[in-house]
Amino acid sequence: MLLAFDTATPLVTVAVANGSDVLAESVAVTPMKHGEQLAPQIEAVLAEAGVHRTALTAIAVGVGPGPFTGLRVGLVTARTLGHVLDVPVHGVCSLDVLAVEAVATGTVSGDFAVATDARRKEVYTARYDGTGVRRRGPEVLRPLDAATDLPVVGEGARLYPDAFGHAVAPIRPSAGWLARAVAESRVELLGPEPLYLRRPDAVAPGPVRPVS
Amino acid sequence: MTHEPLVLGIETSCDETGIGIVRGTTLLADAVASSVDEHARFGGVVPEVASRAHLEAMVPTLRRAAETAGIRLSDVDAVAVTSGPGLAGALLVGVAAAKALALGLDKPLYGVNHLAAHVAVDQLEHGPLPEPCLALLVSGGHSSLLQVTDLTLGVDPMGATIDDAAGEAFDKVARLLGLPFPGGPHIDRVAAEGQITIDFPRGLTSRRDLERHRFDFSFSGLKTAVARWVEAKERAGEPVPVADVAASFQEAVCDVLVRKALDAARERGIEDLMIGGGVAANSRLRAMAVERAAAAGVRVRVPRPGLCTDNGAMVAALGAEMVARGRTPSALDLPADSSLPVTTVLS
Ligand SMILES: [Zn+2]
Numbered sequence: 001m002l003l004a005f006d007t008a009t010p011l012v013t014v015a016v017a018n019g020s021d022v023l024a025e026s027v028a029v030t031p032m033k034h035g036e037q038l039a040p041q042i043e044a045v046l047a048e049a050g051v052h053r054t055a056l057t058a059i060a061v062g063v064g065p066g067p068f069t070g071l072r073v074g075l076v077t078a079r080t081l082g083h084v085l086d087v088p089v090h091g092v093c094s095l096d097v098l099a100v101e102a103v104a105t106g107t108v109s110g111d112f113a114v115a116t117d118a119r120r121k122e123v124y125t126a127r128y129d130g131t132g133v134r135r136r137g138p139e140v141l142r143p144l145d146a147a148t149d150l151p152v153v154g155e156g157a158r159l160y161p162d163a164f165g166h167a168v169a170p171i172r173p174s175a176g177w178l179a180r181a182v183a184e185s186r187v188e189l190l191g192p193e194p195l196y197l198r199r200p201d202a203v204a205p206g207p208v209r210p211v212s
Numbered sequence: 213m214t215h216e217p218l219v220l221g222i223e224t225s226c227d228e229t230g231i232g233i234v235r236g237t238t239l240l241a242d243a244v245a246s247s248v249d250e251h252a253r254f255g256g257v258v259p260e261v262a263s264r265a266h267l268e269a270m271v272p273t274l275r276r277a278a279e280t281a282g283i284r285l286s287d288v289d290a291v292a293v294t295s296g297p298g299l300a301g302a303l304l305v306g307v308a309a310a311k312a313l314a315l316g317l318d319k320p321l322y323g324v325n326h327l328a329a330h331v332a333v334d335q336l337e338h339g340p341l342p343e344p345c346l347a348l349l350v351s352g353g354h355s356s357l358l359q360v361t362d363l364t365l366g367v368d369p370m371g372a373t374i375d376d377a378a379g380e381a382f383d384k385v386a387r388l389l390g391l392p393f394p395g396g397p398h399i400d401r402v403a404a405e406g407q408i409t410i411d412f413p414r415g416l417t418s419r420r421d422l423e424r425h426r427f428d429f430s431f432s433g434l435k436t437a438v439a440r441w442v443e444a445k446e447r448a449g450e451p452v453p454v455a456d457v458a459a460s461f462q463e464a465v466c467d468v469l470v471r472k473a474l475d476a477a478r479e480r481g482i483e484d485l486m487i488g489g490g491v492a493a494n495s496r497l498r499a500m501a502v503e504r505a506a507a508a509g510v511r512v513r514v515p516r517p518g519l520c521t522d523n524g525a526m527v528a529a530l531g532a533e534m535v536a537r538g539r540t541p542s543a544l545d546l547p548a549d550s551s552l553p554v555t556t557v558l559s
Contacts (some may be wrong), residue, residue: 009327035304039311039544053316069301072267076305078459083271084285084316194267201259 001055003042003081004179007034007074008066008094009116009155014041014174016049016056020183022176023049042077043117044086045189058087060182061172062094065124065138066116071194078192090182091190095138095154097173100181101152103132107168111135113148114195115164116158137193140197197201217289218534220313220555224306225298225326226353227251229269231277232286232525234532236415237256237334240281242252242518245269252393256383258354270309277511277524288317290541292531295323295559298353300329303548311544320541322531326522327354328363328557332528332533334515342484348473350497351489351522352379352394355469356428356554357476363530364537369554370476371427374416378465378491383459385438389454392459403462406455412464413437417471418481427476432441434464437478445485457500466497470504477510480547485515534558 005014010031014024024045028037047109064071075091082089095114102108110130115123118140125146126137143156143163150166157167158195170177181187216236227248233241238450247265251257266521268411275492278285293310296303302357307323314321331347347367355373376384379396385394392400416422431477438461445452494516505512519525534541539558552559 035308036545036547039306039315043544053318068263069304072263072301072305076267076270076309078273079317080274080309081311083274084313099431167252194264196264200241200258200264202254202258202261 002058002060004060004175005054005074005174006062006094007070007211008062008064008171008176009172011172012037012041012173014045015179016045016051017179020180022179025176034070035151036095038073038077050133051127056085056087059089061177062194063090063091063177064094065192065197066094075192075194083139089192092187093138094173095179096187097129097178098170099132100186101170101177107152112151114153116154117159131148137192138195216289217532218287218429218526219290219292220288221524221531222293222306223522223524223527224266224302225294226256226522228275228522229266230524231273232523233277233281234528236532238334239525241277242523243273243277244523245273255387255393259299259301262506263305264301264385265303266302288319290320290535292324293325293525293528294472295332295546297325298547298550298551305411305547316547319362320332322534323371323542323546323559324530325552325557327554328367329530331486331525332363332530334486334513336529338513345481345484345486346477348480349489350378350491353377357427359480364534364539366557373429375432378431381435384435388439388442396491399458399462402455403459406459408460408463409456410460412460412462414461414468420436427472438525462496470501471518474504474508477559484511490521492520
């Protein structure tokens with residue numbers, strides 16, 4: 001019994017699955033409220049599926065790349081819950097989840113790209129082959145530096161049509177597909193480590209400025 | 213005697229990842245992981261660096277605390293967490309971890325105020341707080357004077373800093389004197405070898421200021437006065453007597469803090485003064501408070517230095533008090549509130 005969630009986009013998504021069978025899934029309505037929404041959504045999804053927390057055998061979490069604060073809410077929740085329930089925690093690149101869904105639902109055939117919103121006028125992006133195997137990335141790039149005529153999955157294509165002319169579904173990673181991808185071994189399992197891809201903004205202070 | 217609640221507290225409002233475990237008012241574990249070394253070269257806490265460190269430290273610190281306390285997490289009766297005030301991204305990591313624990317253990321969650329927790333921690337060392345009691349909280353992030361009756365219901369703010377926090381002044385003056393970050397412990401150490409030779413200004417103590425700001429603090433003018441004094445020496449080509457400057461600066465800060473706290477005690481007829489926060493670890497502040505309070509007929513309680521700085525034990529202590537007094541737990545959609553007012557002790 002797998003609990004899966006992703007907080008690497010503005011919307012929290014949670015699912016519980018028995019093998020490839022997704023028993024319940026939810027997506028948040030309000031964006032950028034990961035801290036408030038994730039725990040209640042987990043509670044609600046478990047209740048809807050009729051699964052007791054102690055029946056969980058593993059946790060899968062999207063490790064980004066994505067906005068840092070949301071990402072950390074997902075990762076600290078996964079790690080802490082995994083620790084207290086004593087179950088393994090698998091990290092999955094959130095872009096891979098989009099790729100798996102695109103291949104499985106047939107929105108792509110042949111090579112394609114995934115691009116999501118990295119804010120600051122940049123995208124998180126990766127390239128995949130027709131089977132959904134990642135061939136390049138993930139990396140953070142300006143849209144024009146990642147521009148391609150290939151089909152592009154994810155929100156980045158909607159945001160930057162000049163760079164990505166061929167936008168295809170899905171737009172956001174779904175926890176249900178995260179669970180299926182893990183159950184069916186369609187993605188590389190990583191540790192629950194965040195894919196920040198950017199260093200913290202911090203500058204060492206200059207010399208002490210005179211006051212008089 | 214009834215079973216006292218086993219409470220786990222999580223603190224991540226700044227750069228310390230703290231996990232404390234208490235049974236009632238008995239401290240069982242106080243595990244702290246600090247990212248202070250990573251911030252030192254920036255001369256102050258970098259929020260994103262702190263948030264990343266909290267994520268990495270959370271589970272190892274949880275494990276360490278449970279081991280030290282000799283408990284299993286499944287024994288825990290309630291989970292408490294600092295829900296504010298503090299750095300938004302840092303608070304969020306602790307609040308999310310606390311929710312995961314509450315969810316995983318199916319136990320109540322208490323989102324508590326960081327400042328009230330600084331007060332509650334003293335119960336672990338000196339027993340129940342007298343009611344009422346006056347609390348002077350001084351750290352890098354806050355400087356407040358509070359009247360406390362029942363800590364689980366609220367606090368009555370009497371005064372606060374109108375500019376820099378006391379600890380911030382220590383950091384800035386340390387930097388001016390070429391001492392490392394964080395400045396508090398270094399100023400304390402260096403000042404011990406100096407003499408109080410310079411009469412630095414005491415903020416908000418003039419008669420006019422006292423009319424509007426009787427119990428408020430201001431440390432920004434003091435910091436500027438120190439800077440001017442040091443620059444004048446340098447300009448004259450004379451060596452800066454670092455130890456004397458540190459001792460004189462420290463004396464000015466402590467003098468104002470103790471003077472105003474004792475004035476507040478007199479005004480409200482309160483006989484017990486509790487001092488908490490990182491600056492309460494300062495040896496001169498402790499000595500001066502004890503000496504002057506005795507003369508004023510006021511009893512002073514100061515937790516040992518390790519419990520004055522930010523830690524999880526203080527959060528657990530306040531959580532245990534919430535459980536003991538039957539307060540309603542927080543909901544799982546509890547937000548982290550970086551500007552949580554001091555009057556909201558439970559959110
Ligand atoms: Zn503090």
